[in-house]
Amino acid sequence: MDWAGWALFGLIATTALTAAMIAAQLLGLTRLDLPLLLGTIVTRNPDRARAAGFFIHLGVGQGFALGYAFFFVLLDQATWWLGGLLGLLHSAVALTVLVPLLAGVHPRMASYRAGPASTAVLEPPGLLGLNYGTRTPLVTIAAHLIYGIALGVLLRPG
Amino acid sequence: MGSDPRPIEDYGLVGDTRTAALVAPDGAIDWMCIPRFDGEPVFGRLVGGPEAGTFRVGPAGRSTVAARRYRPGSATLETTWDTAGGRLTLTEGMVAEVAGRLLPPTLLVRRLTATGGPIDAVVEFDPRLGEPRRPPDRHVRGEALVCGWPGLAVGLHSAPHLAIEPGRPTTVRITPEQPLTIALAVADREPLVHVPPAAAWDALEADEERWRAWCLDVDDAVPQRDAVRRSLLTLRLLTYSPSGAPVAAPTTSLPEVLGGTRNWDYRYAWPRDASIGVAAFLGVGKYDEARRFMAWLLTATRLDRPRMPVLLTLFGKHPRAEHVLDRWPGYAGSVPVRAGNDAARQHQLDGYGWVLDAAWLLTRAGHGLYAETWRAMAGFADTVAARWPEPDAGIWEVRGAGAHHVHSKLMAWLALDRALRIAESHRTSRRRRRRWAAERDRLATDITTRGFDPARNTYTRTYGSADVDAALLVLPVLGVEPADSPRVRGTIDAVRRELTAGGPLLYRYPPGQDGLPGTEGAFLPCSFWLVQALAGTGRSGEAAALFDTLVGLSSPLGLYAEEMAPAGGRFLGNFPQALSHAALVQAALALRDAQQVTTRSE
Numbered sequence: 001m002d003w004a005g006w007a008l009f010g011l012i013a014t015t016a017l018t019a020a021m022i023a024a025q026l027l028g029l030t031r032l033d034l035p036l037l038l039g040t041i042v043t044r045n046p047d048r049a050r051a052a053g054f055f056i057h058l059g060v061g062q063g064f065a066l067g068y069a070f071f072f073v074l075l076d077q078a079t080w081w082l083g084g085l086l087g088l089l090h091s092a093v094a095l096t097v098l099v100p101l102l103a104g105v106h107p108r109m110a111s112y113r114a115g116p117a118s119t120a121v122l123e124p125p126g127l128l129g130l131n132y133g134t135r136t137p138l139v140t141i142a143a144h145l146i147y148g149i150a151l152g153v154l155l156r157p158g
Numbered sequence: 159m160g161s162d163p164r165p166i167e168d169y170g171l172v173g174d175t176r177t178a179a180l181v182a183p184d185g186a187i188d189w190m191c192i193p194r195f196d197g198e199p200v201f202g203r204l205v206g207g208p209e210a211g212t213f214r215v216g217p218a219g220r221s222t223v224a225a226r227r228y229r230p231g232s233a234t235l236e237t238t239w240d241t242a243g244g245r246l247t248l249t250e251g252m253v254a255e256v257a258g259r260l261l262p263p264t265l266l267v268r269r270l271t272a273t274g275g276p277i278d279a280v281v282e283f284d285p286r287l288g289e290p291r292r293p294p295d296r297h298v299r300g301e302a303l304v305c306g307w308p309g310l311a312v313g314l315h316s317a318p319h320l321a322i323e324p325g326r327p328t329t330v331r332i333t334p335e336q337p338l339t340i341a342l343a344v345a346d347r348e349p350l351v352h353v354p355p356a357a358a359w360d361a362l363e364a365d366e367e368r369w370r371a372w373c374l375d376v377d378d379a380v381p382q383r384d385a386v387r388r389s390l391l392t393l394r395l396l397t398y399s400p401s402g403a404p405v406a407a408p409t410t411s412l413p414e415v416l417g418g419t420r421n422w423d424y425r426y427a428w429p430r431d432a433s434i435g436v437a438a439f440l441g442v443g444k445y446d447e448a449r450r451f452m453a454w455l456l457t458a459t460r461l462d463r464p465r466m467p468v469l470l471t472l473f474g475k476h477p478r479a480e481h482v483l484d485r486w487p488g489y490a491g492s493v494p495v496r497a498g499n500d501a502a503r504q505h506q507l508d509g510y511g512w513v514l515d516a517a518w519l520l521t522r523a524g525h526g527l528y529a530e531t532w533r534a535m536a537g538f539a540d541t542v543a544a545r546w547p548e549p550d551a552g553i554w555e556v557r558g559a560g561a562h563h564v565h566s567k568l569m570a571w572l573a574l575d576r577a578l579r580i581a582e583s584h585r586t587s588r589r590r591r592r593r594w595a596a597e598r599d600r601l602a603t604d605i606t607t608r609g610f611d612p613a614r615n616t617y618t619r620t621y622g623s624a625d626v627d628a629a630l631l632v633l634p635v636l637g638v639e640p641a642d643s644p645r646v647r648g649t650i651d652a653v654r655r656e657l658t659a660g661g662p663l664l665y666r667y668p669p670g671q672d673g674l675p676g677t678e679g680a681f682l683p684c685s686f687w688l689v690q691a692l693a694g695t696g697r698s699g700e701a702a703a704l705f706d707t708l709v710g711l712s713s714p715l716g717l718y719a720e721e722m723a724p725a726g727g728r729f730l731g732n733f734p735q736a737l738s739h740a741a742l743v744q745a746a747l748a749l750r751d752a753q754q755v756t757t758r759s760e
Contacts, residue, residue, distance in 0.1 A: 047528060123474070124400055
């Protein structure tokens with residue numbers, strides 16, 4: 001297991017993923033803002049939330065990188081295309097499971113069942129994050145491909 | 159519905175802040191979209207014809223409506239009929255608060271009770287989905303009737319149990335000892351949650367208490383408090399809770415003139431309406447609602463900044479292209495019935511003014527803007543500073559070539575003025591402020607020289623036009639010139655004189671001057687803006703009298719459409735209309751403020 005590689009390259013890959021998502025936002029492709037979504041779990045202020053969310057996302061990304069690293073060890077190979085395939089799978093899980101589930105646990109995110117008493121201000125992402133723009137799934141897939149390919153290239157299988 | 163449809167003002171609204179239904183006095187739900195305001199109608203008879211579905215619960219034989227009301231301070235609707243056998247009452251509503259409980263996202267509850275003896279009632283349940291008026295796949299699961307379409311299902315429970323068949327009226331005898339309770343649950347891409355009718359009724363009663371508590375907050379000092387509370391409650395019912403988007407109206411294509419073509423889809427959210435809603439809710443101390451509107455604005459406009467879209471879907475997307483539902487006969491034969499709204503593609507300058515004014519009101523009320531919110535607002539101000547010399551479509555969304563609308567320029571002035579005021583307490587570069595100030599001053603000069611007709615002592619509809627525009631009634635509250643200026647008073651008088659539709663009613667512009675065939679009704683929000691204008695220019699007595707008259711023009715249930723026929727007083731346009739209700743609240747607040755100023759000066 002390439003522990004040093006995991007520690008360093010996990011951070012690099014997550015930073016690249018976050019940068020890709022922010023770039024897509026700035027280009028007007030999606031309203032999905034992962035640092036904001038994660039950071040508003042701990043603070044209501046959007047600017048502070050983005051900073052906090054960035055670090056939370058780094059931690060989450062590091063966790064996923066561990067999974068990638070174990071996978072490479074199991075297959076005894078780490079290549080860009082294998083990383084890309086894992087990235088695709090990862091994005092599918094993120095879009096269909098992780099992001100939609102956020103509405104159930106996030107204290108400041110409304111759900112489809114929100115009523116008048118709800119003080120949550122973040123809209124729910126919906127299936128595939130489509131509430132944040134129709135290009136959200138494509139952006140998410142692209143960002144996770146970058147993440148997976150980065151880990152496939154940088155991590156060593158053993 | 160035929161050629162003599164039920165008047166729009168006869169309908170009552172029940173809703174849960176996620177979707178809504180319109181209920182006729184005979185107990186028929188003739189309009190309800192699922193799973194959201196902008197979903198497909200499952201009961202669409204209002205504009206889709208008899209084959210588009212209805213859900214009627216009411217007396218089987220001859221009857222007359224004895225009373226119809228909302229239970230005080232609630233969204234629960236009560237209709238009572240006199241029949242040969244006694245009185246029959248239908249009490250109904252949707253459960254708004256379902257979070258944290260195993261209840262379906264939409265739960266409609268209807269209960270029939272009899273007094274004076276047993277009465278025969280009828281249940282006609284005929285759900286059809288969307289434009290094709292598609293009949294459902296029907297199943298009986300235990301005691302529930304389940305009607306399904308791909309991805310969507312509705313489940314009907316009744317107590318006592320009735321064997322209801324979709325599309326076939328079922329007769330039932332209601333006795334004073336045993337009411338009939340029906341619960342309709344909706345499922346969208348999830349399992350149906352079957353709710354026993356008794357539990358559904360309990361949930362509705364608990365909801366009613368919550369609405370009552372919500373209404374208690376409303377300031378006692380506002381005139382016509384009951385009408386204001388009904389308007390606020392209607393505004394809240396029309397606000398989609400999962401995103402905070404205020405839907406303009408829950409209907410599409412209720413016509414602006416019977417048999418006419420001005421039939422638009424209002425199941426979208428206009429940033430302008432959200433901003434007016436911020437002012438209305440702030441004015442009565444409902445800060446959470448005001449902040450939610452601003453939060454929706456912030457997230458919904460994100461992809462388009464610094465341009466602000468004219469209208470958006472409930473989740474801040476661009477609406478689909480406008481298209482005609484060819485097979486739908488429309489309300490009173492008013493075709494086309496449209497879905498989607500192409501006004502979304504227009505450039506409307508006034509929206510920026512409303513939004514920045516709302517941000518200013520929040521700031522003034524002590525709710526400082528987050529840096530991100532201020533960045534968005536400052537971006538809007540930059541857009542206004544750059545684009546105000548261009549023609550636009552104006553607040554009335556007239557289709558065709560743009561024009562230099564004086565109201566739009568005034569609202570652009572407002573946008574820059576409010577941005578400058580907010581900038582005093584929020585970090586802004588000196589250069590940016592200088593630019594906004596310079597453009598604001600240029601705008602003021604431009605408006606006062608090109609948008610004013612000295613011969614008639616009035617601002618005009620567009621530069622060089624001979625027409626006036628009822629939207630100019632907002633002049634006294636802007637501050638572009640003093641409220642007591644002769645030019646402001648002259649404009650108010652010109653609007654009253656030239657756009658009168660009789661009594662308290664006003665046309666928004668000279669009828670028919672919008673490039674479409676035919677004319678339209680009087681535009682109700684304009685009358686409330688007139689109240690505001692009169693109150694703001696020291697004519698409180700006149701304003702109060704006008705306001706009382708307008709409150710008297712509401713539907714029997716206290717609701718307003720967008721327009722009203724000057725002759726006969728029938729409601730026209732989509733219903734109920736959030737803008738009309740927000741304008742009513744603002745008029746009441748202007749009267750309250752004017753009265754407080756008078757009291758202080760005494």
